Amino acid sequence: MRTAAQPTATGLEAAQPVVVTQSPFKERAQAALCDRSLRQSFRGAMDFLTAKRAGVFDDPAEWQALSQLGEHIRQRALSKLPDLLEQLEHRCQQNGIHVHWAESTEQANQVVHGILAQHQATQVVKGKSMVSEEMALNHYLAERGVACLESDMGEYIVQLAGETPSHIIMPAIHKSKAQIAALFAEHLPGVPYTEDVDALIQIGRQVLRQKFLDAEVGISGVNFAVAETGTLCLVENEGNGRMCTTVPKVHIAVMGIEKVVEKLIDVAPLYSLLTRSATGQIVSTYLNLINGPRRPGELDGPQEVHLVLLDNGRSQAFADTQLRATLQCIRCGACMNHCPVYARIGGHAYGTVYPGPIGQIISPHLLGLQATPALPGASSLCGACGDVCPVKIPIPALLTRLRTEAARPANEQPHAMRGQGANANLRERQLWRWWRWLNTSPIAYRLLTWLLSRARHHLPKQLKPWTQVRTLPRPAPKTLHELMRQRTGRTS
Numbered sequence: 001m002r003t004a005a006q007p008t009a010t011g012l013e014a015a016q017p018v019v020v021t022q023s024p025f026k027e028r029a030q031a032a033l034c035d036r037s038l039r040q041s042f043r044g045a046m047d048f049l050t051a052k053r054a055g056v057f058d059d060p061a062e063w064q065a066l067s068q069l070g071e072h073i074r075q076r077a078l079s080k081l082p083d084l085l086e087q088l089e090h091r092c093q094q095n096g097i098h099v100h101w102a103e104s105t106e107q108a109n110q111v112v113h114g115i116l117a118q119h120q121a122t123q124v125v126k127g128k129s130m131v132s133e134e135m136a137l138n139h140y141l142a143e144r145g146v147a148c149l150e151s152d153m154g155e156y157i158v159q160l161a162g163e164t165p166s167h168i169i170m171p172a173i174h175k176s177k178a179q180i181a182a183l184f185a186e187h188l189p190g191v192p193y194t195e196d197v198d199a200l201i202q203i204g205r206q207v208l209r210q211k212f213l214d215a216e217v218g219i220s221g222v223n224f225a226v227a228e229t230g231t232l233c234l235v236e237n238e239g240n241g242r243m244c245t246t247v248p249k250v251h252i253a254v255m256g257i258e259k260v261v262e263k264l265i266d267v268a269p270l271y272s273l274l275t276r277s278a279t280g281q282i283v284s285t286y287l288n289l290i291n292g293p294r295r296p297g298e299l300d301g302p303q304e305v306h307l308v309l310l311d312n313g314r315s316q317a318f319a320d321t322q323l324r325a326t327l328q329c330i331r332c333g334a335c336m337n338h339c340p341v342y343a344r345i346g347g348h349a350y351g352t353v354y355p356g357p358i359g360q361i362i363s364p365h366l367l368g369l370q371a372t373p374a375l376p377g378a379s380s381l382c383g384a385c386g387d388v389c390p391v392k393i394p395i396p397a398l399l400t401r402l403r404t405e406a407a408r409p410a411n412e413q414p415h416a417m418r419g420q421g422a423n424a425n426l427r428e429r430q431l432w433r434w435w436r437w438l439n440t441s442p443i444a445y446r447l448l449t450w451l452l453s454r455a456r457h458h459l460p461k462q463l464k465p466w467t468q469v470r471t472l473p474r475p476a477p478k479t480l481h482e483l484m485r486q487r488t489g490r491t492s
């Protein structure tokens with residue numbers, strides 16, 4: 001189990017998340033069901049959120065049209081995902097954004113830490129980002145002497161408590177006013193106990209404001225990344241996202257590779273679906289469109305912007321035609337708010353970064369179905385999650401598929417459900433490493449091609465299974481270098 005750091009005098013560096021709960025799902029669910037306070041918090045919050053959402057989607061025809069458009073936009077983006085990612089990289093680079101690729105969370109953490117090390121940064125502020133939760137970034141950085149402070153109020157509360165988010169939109173939704181008041185009074189020196197919500201928010205803001213000024217680097221998530229323009233879109237309500245991405249001199253954005261959309265015009269409908277489904281708002285307080293570092297003449301903005309693109313099992317889901325639908329998700333949380341199971345047991349009982357119905361269908365890509373066998377069963381299959389999903393992900397159908405797969409022996413389960421990195425074959429990796437070395441070492445490359453051209457008649461005719469359906473190509477009698485030397489008459 002990870003341990004939480006101890007509170008400091010300010011209470012700010014207190015928080016490194018305590019993430020891993022090892023007990024089985026049923027035990028955790030049972031404990032949650034017996035926790036009266038937890039159930040009251042969730043019941044009240046879910047009723048509030050579902051009513052707010054119903055209020056802004058009061059026209060069924062408009063809902064149908066908009067959610068169909070959202071589904072179409074996400075499916076179109078996924079159908080071109082590899083091309084759009086390359087386009088995004090190219091456009092971002094043109095905009096002055098440094099782009100990094102990470103196959104696993106470990107690689108993504110290394111990239112972020114490498115950037116921090118370049119800038120000798122020891123203080124970082126972070127906006128809300130579920131991908132960074134997936135990476136357990138705070139913990140990784142804390143182990144290397146970097147204090148990463150959550151700046152979203154809900155995230156700040158759970159960080160202070162040494163917990164993890166229990167909801168993807170409202171991380172501290174499991175906490176009552178009294179619990180938050182007690183937490184602030186305990187961790188923040190000189191802060192009196194108060195249950196006045198406005199006062200609590202002001203206290204949190206005062207604490208965080210100075211940290212924005214002190215931090216050398218700001219980290220944020222990304223809601224949508226536009227391939228056409230290289231724009232990173234960040235949706236938020238507190239202004240902390242804008243502070244994280246403009247005040248520190250370096251901004252690092254982390255995102256899952258599925259967040260790319262094709263055109264800037266695609267953002268508007270998805271944004272409307274996101275804010276209305278998530279919190280029942282017509283628009284959020286802030287929509288940040290980030291197009292790169294500060295340009296000459298601009299008054300604010302970071303001097304350096306980095307984008308870290310994380311796979312972590314997503315390409316495995318992408319390769320499965322049915323499970324690809326999970327990548328349509330815009331992380332609105334509506335499926336959780338409407339789930340009768342989630343509303344009763346809360347987020348922590350799932351034991352995964354993403355709880356509720358969306359967590360049940362994406363955790364198998366991230367962790368493997370073997371590590372999460374009980375999750376597909378934690379559903380009444382009432383269909384509410386699928387009905388409210390703004391991009392029409394068929395969650396009940398996917399849960400049914402996962403139940404079937406969970407019943408199979410592990411070695412018969414598809415790759416998409418074996419957890420991140422399952423496709424990574426050690427021999428294949430070594431082969432590619434060797435291939436890269438060969439192609440970047442002129443002497444070795446020439447020697448090998450010379451040898452192959454000389455030994456062309458002695459190469460095996462069959463290299464099974466590759467040659468079962470192909471003819472093994474024969475090396476030419478002379479290498480390209482030799483032909484060019486002959487033609488130009490040069491000796492080297």
Ligand code: SF4
Nearest residue numbers: 329330332333335389
């Ligand atoms: S699955 Fe649908 S409802 Fe659930 S978080 Fe994703 S987009 Fe929202």
